[in-house]
Amino acid sequence: MKNTIKYITIMLFAATLSSCEKAIDLKLKDTTPQYVVEGVLTNRAGGCKVLLSKTKNFTDNNDFNGISGATVTIADDNNNVYPLTATGTGIYQNSTLTGNPGHTYQLGVSVDGKTFTSSCLMHPAVPLDSIYLVKDELENNKDGTPRKYVTVRYDDPIATKNYYRFVQYVNGRKEETIMLEDDEFTNGQEVNNNLRFDNSNDNPARDIRPGNQVTIEMMSIDQAVYKYFYSLSNSANGDGNNAAPANPLTNIKGGALGYFSAHTVERKTLIAP
Amino acid sequence: MKTNRPAWPSMLICEITRTPLRTALCMLLFLMMALSKAQAQGPLDKPVTITINNEPLKQALDKITAACGVRFTYNETVAKSTVKISVNAQNQPLGDVLRKALAPHPFSFTVLDNDVLIKYDDTKIKKRTVAPADGKYTVSGTIKSKQTGETIIGASIRVASVNAGTSSNEYGFYSLTLPAGNHELLVTAMGQKAAVVPVSLAGSLRLNIELEDNAQQLQEVTVKAAPAGARDLASPQMGVEHLSIQETKNIPVLLGERDVIKTIQLLPGIKSAGEGSGGFFVRGGATDQNLILLDEAPVYNASHLLGFFSTFNSDAIKNINIYKGDMPAQYGGRLSSVLDIKMNDGNNQKFGVSGGIGLIAARINAEGPIQKGKSSFLISARRTYADAFLALSKDSIAKKSQLYFYDLNAKANYVLGDKDRLFVSGYFGKDVLKAADIAGINWGNTTATLRWNHIFNSQLFSNTSLIYSNYDYKLNIKQDVNEYNIYSQIRDFNFKEDMQWYAGGKNTISFGVNSIYHTIKPGEISATGNSGVISQSLQNRYALENAAYVTNTWKATDRFTLTYGVRLSAFTILGSGDYYDIDADGNIVGSKHYTSGQEVKTYINPEPRIAAAFQLNDVSSIKASYARNAQNLHLISNSNSGSPTDKWVASTNIIKPEIADQFSVGYYKDFNEHNYEFTVESYYKKLQNQIDYRNGANVFTNQPIETQLLFGKGRSYGAEFLLKKKTGRLSGWISYTLSKSERMIDGINNNQWYNARQDRTHDIAIVAMYKASEKWTFSANFVYYTGDAVTFPSGKYQVDGVTYYYYTNRNADRMPAYHRLDLGATRQLKKTAKFQSDLTFSLYNAYGNPNAYRIFFRDNKTDASRTEAVRTTLFTFVPSVTYNFKF
Structure with a gap:
């Protein structure tokens, strides 16, 4: 709901400010590369994965700048420590480790004399009841076909504060937009939440078209992880016209960028009519 | 998009960006010298041979014209003068002849193009002894325009014989205490013909003075012996800029809509918040630190159409004053500036209609007497019709969309007698932005003011005001089966009593009280459908803002004047409502409920104001001042360009009043017979309790806003230069500001000082207007400023x-420098006593510089392995034409 209001308000204003865009050559500062930790543990097999990388200069290419040679572990609250092993440059996995809701997990990463740690509680899963498509009335796809968005339906538990993140796949392609929701305005209600995304680069593969297979993953995330993604999306395009962009609020200790999230995953798929 | 542009502006810019202040100043001075030099030769060098024996001035001048071919221009004061002059010249230069002939008389002369301007000059009769008088008496009254009956604000009244003077207040009232005997009052005002009014004081006297409009003819040049409408060299008031609405008429503007808020941004120390923003920055302060008053009513959102136009319809405006931090004590409540806008009263002599039709908007203004000479009304309306073009669109949503604003100003005044006058005025404006039936927002201000002027006696003037102001917005979104409505409002009831006591010749004491009851509805959301959103509203906030002030302007000597006073402000937060305790991370750790009307907290702030002026000589002075201001209403904005949905919040137990202390010094000089004015002001401002959002703040929350905020301090300093040519065919100004503005907020930028977004090192504006003929007036302005500090x-x-981006220091980068040239031309079409009309052409951004509205970053659309910086530009080459009429 917040996303809906935010997007529609921005679109309303943007329509008035139709302007001319041009890529320009801007001299940006370079800086000492920083470590980035992206740690994920889910309740599903194969969902344990930690990515370790470093920042690059703006003018470099966008390839993942993975860092190898790190020691990566995840520990549960019974003092069991599970090692993750490198499966690619900067990619560390433990294919058998799954998390259980209600437990807190510790992440440990040691690399080049530095140690990064984090802990995260895995919240109980909130069931994803159903997903369905709704035609957007405000705008069409770039080619004039009707634009459609997924609406997710779930019952928000009344006793707890809940934070959700949704990830959308269209024919296996992951949508880049960060889609978040909390229950500040919807506590204890049946929620039908429209997952809007802004196809800013007019990539037709992002649009939902007839025949597409659309999968939604619903994650029940911790508040710290919600804050991380919320602040990440706020400064996602570095637009200084809004409040000064800043690095997202991380739950990683030790001076790295990134986050560690232990969360449950609920999944539903539909074929677009 | 056009990318080519002429070379000279960019070269100029390069020069300027690289040059330090000294060089820039030299350039300014050089330019001005060049302007004044251009006129330095001519008619005064002409040899003349003539003999005149004790003939009246006008007759004598006619003879000189006949003898040497040089024409004279003068106004009625000269034409009707009874002074007689004698001349005996054999092939002498005209200058010498005039100097000798006029030496014993209160007249001086100056060159005006190819003519010679003769004018009344009271400085020549200064200190002429007045017969010693037994006592002192007061002459007082109201100064008005003869043609329209409009009271004249800031008219200067001078009595050279005793070196006394004053100026009319914002209701046109003046009071001057003089020794008994005969005096001549010289009354001057911007845009009016000067008048010399003889008075014979044997007792206190009520004297209303009417001035004739100076119908903008070249031959009629306002007498400037006392600088009319110009900066008052003797007054200790600093940091003030004054604009009469006539001055803004010829300045080229975007889409032809004259806009006072855009015009003041061409003055030093006042900076545009950027294209597509209605806000402005004064001396490094934020946009919410400006108090904008329309007939004394605060206007909370002064922009239309997301900032492209201001809410002030120029047709309805009489006068604009902006105080850049050194506010007189009757103003308070904001740190950076007070923009005081006064509406016209309406013509009380005859009924008239004026209006205009432009590319995007039409205006109409009607005014006239209710009782001739006594009371009048004015109604002024404006509406844009840009959305009419949307109907032509093929897109079905655009077709059904709406995008417009309208506003309405209305005013009436009634003279109840010699001593009482009532004014009622109101403003109502609304913006509507709607995409079919799917989403829409509308917002607007409403203000109403009821005022009562009462003259207790010749020395005591009172004004009582009851003021209402309201700002609200409604956002409506329909989507699938869901509908959301969001509403927010700020509303004031305001009582003000201001008294002015002209206590003899040396002291003018102002005192008064002000009490405002604020109600802020931060937001309510109602929802229907299946989204699960529970309709709710945030608690209203209530506050009482009280203030009392007293200030005295003491004319210590002929040369030294001191204004000193204090404003005591008390801001009381009232229940009902919950107020919170919050820890360092923004988490709520406790709360307390207050019942309706219960005091939550009171902030008391004494705000001393002191200013001194020392007049070095007749044409120059130095001034210094110190002022403290406190601010208890804060605009919490997540967008730098300002949005109608920005939140006004009052101080709470956690949000402390913002406080600013400003120290400033200045030097002022008129030269070339008051044709030119040069001022330098320098300031240092210290700010406390500044507010910023936390990193990652959530702007859409029902949590207390304090959980999303951080607090700190600020400092800003700078120097402002203004060189102005006030008369002649070519008039205009050059303004330059060198400044710095920084913040230090706990939790931002590792608690180190960082540049405020509005920190702009250099800011230059050049404005030129040239009256080529009776038919054509041309104008141009050029602006250049350092790009905003951004991250x-x-x-x-x-x-x-x-891909996401990594950031280091806050606001350590710069947007590209902004520069733009605008051109304008006005063609007078028809001018009779009954009807006149003109066409105004303008070209905004004439060389099409692609100024950056915003810069953002993304993966390259064609090569996703690369990232790129993208600049968006709003306006390049925007032509417009407007037809204006008046009958």
Whole structure:
């Protein structure tokens, strides 16, 4: 709901400010590369994965700048420590480790004399009841076909504060937009939440078209992880016209960028009519 | 998009960006010298041979014209003068002849193009002894325009014989205490013909003075012996800029809509918040630190159409004053400035209609007497019709969309007698932005003012005001089966009593009280459908803002004047409502409920104001001042360009009043017979309790806003230069500001000082108007300023397969420098006593510089392995034409 209001308000204003865009050559500062930790543990097999990388200069290419040679572990609250092993440059996995809701997990990463740690509680899963498509009335796809968005339906538990993140796949392609929701305005209600995304680069593969297979993953995330993604999306395009962009609020200790999230995953798929 | 542009502006810019202040100043001076030099030769060098024996001035001048061919221009004061002159010249230069002939008389002369301007000059009769008088008496009254009956604000009244003077207040009232005997009052005002009014004081006297409009003819040049409408060299008031609405008439503007808020941004120390923003920055302060008053009513959102136009319809405006931090004590409540806008009263002599039709808007203004000479009304309306073009669109949503604003100003005044006058005025404006039936927002201000002027006696003037102001917005979104409505409002009831006591010749004491009851509805949301959103509203906030002030302007000597006073402000937060305790991370750790009307907290702030002026000589002075201001209403904005949905919040137990202390010094000089004015002001401002959002703040929350905020301090300093040519065919100004503005907020930028977004090192504006003939007037303005301080990425990384950016220091980068040239031309079409009309053409951004509205970063659309910086530009080459009429 917040996303809906935010997007529609921005679109309303943007329509008035139709302007001319041009890529320009801007001299940006370079800086000492920083470590980035992206740690994920889910309740599903194969969902344990930690990515370790470093920042690059703006003018470099966008390839993942993975860092190898790190020691990566995840520990549960019974003092069991599970090692993750490198499966690619900067990619560390433990294919058998799954998390259980209600437990807190510790992440440990040691690399080049530095140690990064984090802990995260895995919240109980909130069931994803159903997903369905709704035609957007405000705008069409770039080619004039009707634009459609997924609406997710779930019952928000009344006793707890809940934070959700949704990830959308269209024919296996992951949508880049960060889609978040909390229950500040919807506590204890049946929620039908429209997952809007802004196809800013007019990539037709992002649009939902007839025949597409659309999968939604619903994650029940911790508040710290919600804050991380919320602040990440706020400064996602570095637009200084809004409040000064800043690095997202991380739950990683030790001076790295990134986050560690232990969360449950609920999944539903539909074929677009 | 056009990318080519003429070379000279960019070269000029390069020069300026590289040059330090000294060089820039030299350039300014050089330019001005060039302007004044251009006129330095001519008619005064002409040899003349003539003999005149004790003939009246006008007759004598006619003879000189006949003898040497040089024409004279003068106004009625000269034409009707009874002074007689004698001349005996044999082939002498005209200058010498005039100097000798006029030496014993209160007249002086100056060159005006190819003519010679003769004018009344009271400085020549200064200190002529007045017969000693037994006592002192007061002459007082109201100064008005003869043609329209409009009271004249800031008219200067001078009595050279005793070196006394004053100026009319904002209701046109003046009071001057003089020794008994005969005096001549010289009354001057911007845009009016000067008048010399003889008075014979044997007792206190009520004297209303009417001035004739100076119908903008070249031959009629306002007498400037006392600088009319110009900066008052003797007054200790600093940091003030004054504009009469006539001055803004010829300045080229975007889409032909004259706009006072855009015009003041061409003055030093006042900076545009950027294209597409209605806000402005004064001396490094934020946009919410400006108090904008329309007939004394605060206007909370002064922009239309997301900032492209201001809410002030120029047709309805009489006068604009902006105080850049050194506010007189009757003003308070904001740190950076007070923009005091006064509406016209309406013509009380005859009924008239004026209006205009432009590319995007039409205006109409009607005014006239209710009782001739006594009371009048004015109604002024404006509406844009840009959305009419949307109907032509093929897109079905655009077709059904709406995008417009309208506003309405209305005013009436009634003279109840010699001593009482009532004014009622109101403003109502609304913006509507709607995409078919799917989403819409409308917002607007409403203000109403009821005022009562009462003259207790010749020395005591009172004004009582009851004021209402309201700002609200409604956002409506329909989507699938869901509908959301969001509403927010700020509303004031305001009582003001201001008294002015002209206590003899040396002291003018102002005192008064002000009490405002604020109600803020931060937001309510109602929802229907299946989204699960529970309709709710945030608690209203109530506050009482009280203030009392007293200030005295003491004319210590002929040369030294001191204004000193204090404003005591008390801001009381009232229940009902919950107020919270919050820890360092923004988490709520406790709360307390207050019942309706219960006091939550009171902030008391004494705000001393002191200013001194020392007049070095007749044409120059130095001034210094100190002022403290406190601010208890804060605009919490997540967008730098300002949005109608920005939140006004009052101080709470956690949000402390913002406080500013400003020290300033200045030097002022008139030269070339008051044709030119040069001022330098320098200031240092210390700010406390400044507010910023936390990193990652959530702007859409039902949590207390304090959980999303951080607090700190600020400082700003700078120097402002203004060189103005006030008369002649060519008039205009050059303004230059060198400044710095910084913040230090706990929790931002590792608690180190960082540049405020509005920190702009250099800011230059050049405004020129040229009256080529009776038919054509041309104008141009050029602006250049350092780009805003912003935060650009210093690197990038991947999260979940998507590129994000890494940031280091806050606001350590710069937007590209902004520069633009606008051109304008006005063609007078028809001018009779009954009807006149003109066409105004303008070209905004004449060389099409692609100024950056915003810069953002993204993966390259064609090569996703690269990132790119993208600049968006709003306006390049915007032509417009407007037809204006008046009958």
